[in-house]
Amino acid sequence: MNITVAGVKKEVEDGITVAKLIELENVETPEYVTVTVNDEFVESGSFAETVIKDGDSVEFLYFMGGGR
Amino acid sequence: MAFTNEQLERYSRHIILKEVGAKGQKKLANAKVLIIGAGGLGAPAALYLAAAGVGTIGIADADEVDLSNLQRQVIHATADIGKPKVQSAKETMEAINPDVTVNTYHTFVTSENVLDLIKDYDFILDGTDNFPAKFLINDACVMAKKPFSHAGIIRFKGQLMTYVPGQGPCYRCVFKNPPPKDAVPTCKQAGVIGAMGGVIGSLQAMEAVKYIVGAGDLLTGYLLTFDALKMEWRKVKLPSDTHNCAVCGDHPTITELIDYEQAECTDH
Numbered sequence: 130m131n132i133t134v135a136g137v138k139k140e141v142e143d144g145i146t147v148a149k150l151i152e153l154e155n156v157e158t159p160e161y162v163t164v165t166v167n168d169e170f171v172e173s174g175s176f177a178e179t180v181i182k183d184g185d186s187v188e189f190l191y192f193m194g195g196g197r
Numbered sequence: 198m199a200f201t202n203e204q205l206e207r208y209s210r211h212i213i214l215k216e217v218g219a220k221g222q223k224k225l226a227n228a229k230v231l232i233i234g235a236g237g238l239g240a241p242a243a244l245y246l247a248a249a250g251v252g253t254i255g256i257a258d259a260d261e262v263d264l265s266n267l268q269r270q271v272i273h274a275t276a277d278i279g280k281p282k283v284q285s286a287k288e289t290m291e292a293i294n295p296d297v298t299v300n301t302y303h304t305f306v307t308s309e310n311v312l313d314l315i316k317d318y319d320f321i322l323d324g325t326d327n328f329p330a331k332f333l334i335n336d337a338c339v340m341a342k343k344p345f346s347h348a349g350i351i352r353f354k355g356q357l358m359t360y361v362p363g364q365g366p367c368y369r370c371v372f373k374n375p376p377p378k379d380a381v382p383t384c385k386q387a388g389v390i391g392a393m394g395g396v397i398g399s400l401q402a403m404e405a406v407k408y409i410v411g412a413g414d415l416l417t418g419y420l421l422t423f424d425a426l427k428m429e430w431r432k433v434k435l436p437s438d439t440h441n442c443a444v445c446g447d448h449p450t451i452t453e454l455i456d457y458e459q460a461e462c463t464d465h
Binding site for chain 2: 163
């Protein structure tokens with residue numbers, strides 16, 4: 130199936146979970162990433178159970194703590 | 198108060214813009230903006246806000262200028278090493294534009310003083326370098342109903358978002374709680390390219406100016422991210438559902454400010 134990850138169209142296996150996608154995408158600090166699917170938050174405790182569907186758009190939002 | 202000829206000339210490139218005009222320039226002159234952190238983000242933001250003629254600029258920072266700051270904190274000079282950052286920043290801002298009144302707060306921002314610090318200001322810029330401060334500023338601005346610009350920079354990346362009360366998600370909607378100390382690298386551990394502060398801090402000043410004059414669309418409901426190595430910008434739409442947020446939601450569970458354990462960059 131085809132999904133969009135951080136604005137880029139990708140082909141992934143059907144039934145992929147958010148947790149699996151985090152692994153595939155080599156997300157930095159995966160424990161602390163915020164995930165949205167189709168502009169809705171995915172609860173951080175439910176990445177393993179959240180299944181991504183064909184046509185979904187996934188975003189990873191990262192903590193960025195620097196500034197001085 | 199009418200502008201002098203000198204002021205009309207100083208601000209001529211603003212006044213000619215239909216989105217600003219003499220009316221917008223007056224709004225800037227009457228505006229009060231607080232910058233928390235006189236460092237990588239706060240330095241360029243302060244320079245542009247002073248140059249723009251923002252009438253009152255507050256600047257809060259507890260530290261002194263250090264040699265390792267000068268790679269990016271462009272408001273400070275070599276001769277300022279050892280001087281309180283707020284003092285150095287004030288001197289530079291006043292040298293750029295004598296129209297500006299600069300209030301300095303030589304202190305860390307804590308749950309004890311943050312509400313008092315922000316109460317007289319129209320817009321707040323978060324230029325801090327640690328999560329406890331970023332969450333504190335967010336929560337205080339939500340509670341006091343103050344608009345603010347959040348930003349973060351690390352390595353070759355930066356991001357920012359704007360919160361305006363009642364107009365979309367706050368920082369805590371997106372990032373529920375600070376990461377544990379040392380779980381996410383700080384700029385001292387990871388480094389930061391100097392010009393990144395200029396890129397993102399200038400955009401924070403841009404948001405403050407747009408908010409004050411009422412021009413265009415703010416970064417409310419969006420996180421703007423920049424990757425300098427790929428030269429790639431992304432404006433990521435944030436969920437609009439803020440009902441469940443612990444601080445800005447319908448039934449907030451955070452009703453008092455929290456001082457999380459500090460894990461700031463010790464080299465500033």
